[in-house]
Amino acid sequence: MPVLSKGCRLCFRGAKMVLFITGRCGRSCWYCPISSERKGKDTAYANDREIRCDEDVLDEARIMSALGTGITGGEPFLVPERVVHYCRLLKGTFGDGHHIHIYTGIAPGNDVLDAIAGLVDEIRFHPPHEIWPDIMESTFPRAIRHARSLGMEVTVEVPSLPGIDALEPLMDELDFFNINELEWSETNAHEMRMRGLDLEDCYHNAVGGAEDWTRELRRHEKVHWCTSTFKDSIQLRERLKRIAENTARSFEEITDDGTVIYGVLECGADMPDIDPETMEVTGGRVEMAWWVLTDDFRDHPGKKYVVERYPNNGMIVEVIPL
Numbered sequence: 001m002p003v004l005s006k007g008c009r010l011c012f013r014g015a016k017m018v019l020f021i022t023g024r025c026g027r028s029c030w031y032c033p034i035s036s037e038r039k040g041k042d043t044a045y046a047n048d049r050e051i052r053c054d055e056d057v058l059d060e061a062r063i064m065s066a067l068g069t070g071i072t073g074g075e076p077f078l079v080p081e082r083v084v085h086y087c088r089l090l091k092g093t094f095g096d097g098h099h100i101h102i103y104t105g106i107a108p109g110n111d112v113l114d115a116i117a118g119l120v121d122e123i124r125f126h127p128p129h130e131i132w133p134d135i136m137e138s139t140f141p142r143a144i145r146h147a148r149s150l151g152m153e154v155t156v157e158v159p160s161l162p163g164i165d166a167l168e169p170l171m172d173e174l175d176f177f178n179i180n181e182l183e184w185s186e187t188n189a190h191e192m193r194m195r196g197l198d199l200e201d202c203y204h205n206a207v208g209g210a211e212d213w214t215r216e217l218r219r220h221e222k223v224h225w226c227t228s229t230f231k232d233s234i235q236l237r238e239r240l241k242r243i244a245e246n247t248a249r250s251f252e253e254i255t256d257d258g259t260v261i262y263g264v265l266e267c268g269a270d271m272p273d274i275d276p277e278t279m280e281v282t283g284g285r286v287e288m289a290w291w292v293l294t295d296d297f298r299d300h301p302g303k304k305y306v307v308e309r310y311p312n313n314g315m316i317v318e319v320i321p322l
């Protein structure tokens with residue numbers, strides 16, 4: 001079994017907030033999975049919440065009881081002052097134990113690495129695909145050694161692409177090596193097709209063949225293989241559960257997927273007797289436990305349905321009319 005970094009162990013528990021610090025990036029990787037909504041725009045998000053002030057970041061961390069933050073983008077080191085600002089804000093508010101890891105597609109200069117020393121616990125390098133064959137002659141080994149000398153854990157994190165074995169000579173310099181299963185997205189689908197690649201199946205966004213390209217490297221004990229199914233399901237599900245536990249109303253049922261379920265009665269002025277302890281009235285609608293709706297109000301006039309959604313007023317997953 002590979003040894004996992006602390007950042008990955010917290011991710012397994014859904015306990016890491018994702019701080020998308022900018023959508024800008026100086027590179028143009030053909031496999032880049034960033035959505036067109038975020039790509040190229042200098043907008044920051046804490047999970048799915050657009051950041052307008054520091055309190056947005058702290059509030060998002062609190063509602064999921066975050067034990068750490070993963071800083072991503074775009075290229076975070078295009079906005080190094082912003083990185084330092086949010087690291088200080090998070091560590092200053094939640095303590096030094098709030099674990100921070102950061103992704104980068106560049107080999108930052110020593111001055112930049114010096115500026116994040118003591119603020120970032122783990123740095124994850126993503127060298128460009130085109131330099132993999134000459135990785136030891138690139139600026140990455142220097143940046144990796146310097147980051148390590150400053151006390152950061154150092155990981156290489158790359159998507160599973162053909163030719164990945166060329167990164168093997170870096171292994172001795174690293175603490176961990178993460179391989180992300182190559183993922184299909186709306187922004188890279190055209191490039192994938194141009195290269196003759198296709199989806200592995202109809203249910204996930206993993207790319208066919210991506211697992212095979214990594215077979216040799218995955219024998220190494222520092223290598224952790226992160227599947228697209230894990231990211232889609234377990235990581236997201238565990239994060240939703242944490243948010244639901246902090247935000248669900250007393251009458252909402254929290255599902256095993258971390259969604260919440262409740263019943264809605266749209267009755268206009270024809271209000272039934274309600275228990276304000278266990279129901280909520282907004283306008284002409286009453287929200288309540290779904291089983292109270294189906295057991296006690298089935299014959300009450302008005303439209304009735306059961307809602308399943310992400311917690312904290314999140315995306316609606318399903319509406320079941322009664």
Ligand code: SF4
Binds near residue numbers: 074105
């Ligand atoms: S470095 Fe990352 S964010 Fe930038 S283009 Fe490549 S995959 Fe996208």
